[in-house]
Amino acid sequence: MAETVHPAEQAAHGEHHEEGWVKKYLFSTDHKIIAMQYLFTGMAMGLIGAFFAYVFRMQLAFPGMEVPFFGVVSANEYNSLITNHGAIMIFWVAMPVLIAAFGNFLIPLMIGADDMVFPRINRLSYQIFFISALVLLASFFVEGGGFGGAWTAYPPLSANAAYSLTPMGATLWLVAVALEFVAFLLGGINFVTTLMNSRTKGMGIYDIPMVLWMIIIASILFMASVGPLIAGAVMLFMDQQVGTHFYDPTRGGDPLLWQHLFWFFGHPEVYVVLLPAMGIVADIMPVFARKKLFAYRTILWTAIGTGVLSFTVWAHHQFIAGIDPRMAHVFTITTLLISIPIAEMCFVYIATLYGGSIRLNTPMLWALAFVAEFLIGGVTGIFLGASGADIYFHDTYFVLAHFHYTFFPIAIIGTYAGVTFWFPKMFGRMMNDTLGKIHFWGTIIPFNLIFIPLFVLGAAGQHRRIYDFTNYPMLAEPWMQDLRVLATVSLVVMLAFQLVFFYNVIVSLVRGEKAGKNPWKSNTLEWTTESPPPHGNFGDQYPTVYRPPYEYSHPDREEDYWPQNLPN
Amino acid sequence: MAEAAAHHDEHHEHPNYVRIWAILLVLLIISVLGPMLEIRVVTLLTAFGIAVVKAYMVAKNFMHLNIEPRYVVYLMATMLVFMLLFFAGVAPDVMRFEGDNWVKPMQSTAAPGTLGHPDFVPHGEAGGEHH
Amino acid sequence: MSSAARPIANLRSATGIPTGRLAVWWVVASEIVIFGGILASYIMFRLAHDAWTVQAANTNTTIGAINTFVLLTSSLFAVLGHANAVDGNGKRAAFFLRLTALGGAIFIAIKSYEWYTEISHGFTITSNTFWSFYYTAAGLHALHVIAGAVILLLIARDAAKNLELHRVELIGIYWHFVDIVWIFLFPLLYIAK
Amino acid sequence: MIETWVEAVSTYARDVDNLILLIGVLVGFWFILCEAVFFGFIIKFRHRPGQKAQYVTGEEKxxxxxxxxxxxxxxxxxxxxxxxxxxxxxxxxxxxxxxxxTVRVVGQQWAWTFVHPGKDGKLDTADDIALVDELHVQANTTYHYLLESRDVLHNFSVPVFRLKQDAVPGRTITGWFNAQKTGQWDVQCAEICGIGHGIMGARIFVESPDEHAAFIASHSQAAPVAVATASGR
Known part of the structure; x- marks a missing residue:
């Protein structure tokens, strides 16, 4: 016990000797390196997911065509592409980038610590994650091809190879997802413990930057909700490979059990990725509005409230799945109630802008775009949460457009906001603002042109996961096909503009302006150390915190910012 | 940090773990003997009531939840509450054979013939031990 | 393994709970929902299918009770190990940890015998969904026992040299949790008939 | 709102449309208000040299x-x-x-079987008419459907009725509809059910009483054959 209380913190970490390249970048226990590993792995997986989207959108716009770089898309390939597009974008892009990459990078820096509390568990977490990505990629190359039962993997389709025709693909997919869960459980425990215990001197719970709160709440939500699905995944694995009948109704099982296990996790999962993105935005907006975050405590408590409420809404995904019709009333009420904390958070963000001095740099553009676009995703969710209206909208492209208007702001806009904002801290150089703005508009405008047509198509009754709509006379009308083509062309344009981002990153890494310690004149602790931070982050002197993180334009002060670590 | 050390010194006097273990064993014996009376209520009480008591004793005395800060207990309790919530939300669908506007013909005793598929053998009721 | 490599973050304790113990509590919290998920599913099915009573009658209560006894006793050893670790007696702590691991090994041995008997009587994992739950839930638990026993031995090796004595308590908390899971599995799978 | 794109044919289609309209108006109001204020603030509070932002904590009542x-x-x-x-x-x-x-709707990979009661108006009798991918109903008549699945999840979706219901293997789910217009429309499978999910469409024919009687009469002979093809998978 005595060892847990360190007598003198400054005694340790005197010297950091040079390490070999492999040890330094591949097997490092340094939280910044692990964050970069997560970031780059997530982005690489993002490219794969985007390529899948390109292939199946091409098929939908031009059915039967030979898609450049892919070829003709068959029905089972189509199913496999949409399944893995969804799974990759959520489990291998949104989660690693938003939670693991930003969490790993920011938590120790923002709380004034030298690393995570368990660096080797942190490394293990990334290694398991990396293996899970490999297993997922391997699943495309086995007999029968990749799993094609949608990312929700409803049995009996997913449980029985006679139905799915992907005997190995389904199992590898499931194993990959389960490994990914294990990785994030390890990571989440690390994050939560670090934030709880390792805050530097003077940092009370209301002095923690909002992004860290959000990442922690997200990690806790993940830990509390994923358990039943892990149990469910074990049962599904047994059904697939051992021959049990947990989900087989002819032998006393029940397919609806999986749906409940899945969505009991699946709905909190939405908030698991939403909250970190909201936190990133909450940290960027005050910096560029030079304004204190409006009602810090309100945001914190509404975020916690959202988290708790998110456990009570799961069956709104299953309104028409054969659940007891009376339960739909309960879940309608809880679902509409959860709109209140989310609406409140949006109000708070808008209120933060009031009276500010807004500078529209690239990170701020992304943060503002998050709020503007997420509002569309939020309000369209009300249609789907209201049981009566969901009867019509369930499994149409309206649902698809709705959740892309939430997940795109979360995973893509939130990521770009975070990366452009913390790039100077990560690599010590500024990104090119002009290229950043070209990339911003080249992403945002096509994004809306992709998904607004899909809202219309969904409202017109176009249902999901169909590889060729010409089979449905009501969906084969020319104006509908024109909208599909518009969405696909916009997607291609949007993907093309991502090249600007990668060009910007490479050019900025080599030739970007030196950033210095605090290029944005920001308050939080990560900006008090070198860019990029050295191993150990703060040298021998750990900062002490004297005030909350968002003291911008304080009337008692000449400068318009007031770093947390300054005594006065 | 200093508190942690102080905390520790208070409890330097170890509780009598062997005594707690002995009580647990007695409870175990009761829970095994309970069903022999073959009264359903007694069986349930001795089986699950005693399981709860045993879990409480192990958590309190062996895991030292009694000297942990309160929020650790709340954390564990929250997880259990989530499970109750899960149960409450799922049981109406999975547990019942005849819901509002649906039946599970293969498992239902009340409506055996409803599924017009003579090729189906009702497994749920027979238990399926003949496989 | 040496504490010199440990980051300063690990040595702070803003909450007053040592970092390791805090983390173990979070591990336990996430395990509660894993076992909670499978047990909640099992209870739903069990309550719905009266016919499973016939199947459950074939489980061996005596063996279940003996295994409960083994795990309870190993928990006692774990907590005695902790008491010795607090007193700074690493050697005795290691002795008790090894006894605890031995308890785990006996548990697994008895379990193997029990499963062997049941499988040879035709009660396999696929013969009925009751047996599927029986093997899956107990198997998941057994994996935790095995993992716990391995970690116990690793920690005992260090503790014998009076190193990392705080870890004795951490593995103890985990082991007691595994014990508690069994305390619930025992009536669910064996007694309720 | 929805009727611009998809006709409203069942009795309750209008209810769904009106609900969607109600939600559309309410959330549309909030959406426009929020975006207007949001962009208004961005324009109004743009950075001007020499001007400091206000200090508002947001913590006061x-x-x-x-x-x-x-x-x-x-x-x-x-x-x-x-x-x-x-x-x-x-x-x-x-x-x-x-x-x-009452009609029975059975989903299987990757076709729908619709079992219509024959002349006697009852299901599960010899004169049942089982058709693949064709559902014939009479207008202005309250129908119950008994929804079943033989293998995986399917979803019986009739957009013009504003009706969707999953078909769950092992369950018989009962629902209802009452069509108000004659004509023919799409039936979709709206739950992924494997490789052929994309081709699992069917047609629904809403007929006048005379047409429906003619349909029953014309199929009374052919029924056994149709049953045979429907059950042979």
């Missing part, structure tokens, strides 16, 4: 009012939506009006 009042108003809107949603849901899914006719 007078400031919090700016978010707590809208938030209460949102709650009021939510109540309207909940009431509407519950009513529509109750009408469509929970409350079953007395059936005049």
């Amino acid at each position: 007078s400031q919090k009012r700016w978010i707590s009042i809208p938030h209460l108003l949102v709650l009021v809107c939510d109540v309207f939506i909940i009431v509407g949603a519950v009513q529509v849901w109750y009408t469509i899914k929970q409350n079953l009006p007395e059936a005049e006719q």
